[in-house]
Amino acid sequence: MKNTAYLPLERIINYDIIAVGEIMFKEYRKAKKYTQEQLAEITEVDTRTIQRIENGERKPSMDTFKKLVKALEIKDKDILEYIKKS
Numbered sequence: 001m002k003n004t005a006y007l008p009l010e011r012i013i014n015y016d017i018i019a020v021g022e023i024m025f026k027e028y029r030k031a032k033k034y035t036q037e038q039l040a041e042i043t044e045v046d047t048r049t050i051q052r053i054e055n056g057e058r059k060p061s062m063d064t065f066k067k068l069v070k071a072l073e074i075k076d077k078d079i080l081e082y083i084k085k086s
Contacts, residue, residue, distance in 0.1 A: 022056035028072040
């Protein structure tokens with residue numbers, strides 16, 4: 001039987017990316033006391049793109065998702081826990 005306790009990041013991303021983007025990224029950004037402009041500078045992602053992701057208007061690309069996760073220091077287990085809650 002296949003162990004489904006651990007999912008690859010790409011599968012997690014495809015599961016519910018909009019909810020993760022609009023809620024989780026915003027929460028982590030605020031916890032780190034970053035403005036959207038500061039996060040944009042750190043990640044080299046346009047400020048308007050970050051605004052659209054946080055507002056659920058845009059789905060981030062895999063590259064953008066990875067940049068945001070790295071900059072905000074979000075762990076895979078945190079993403080999984082968030083998805084399980086929602």
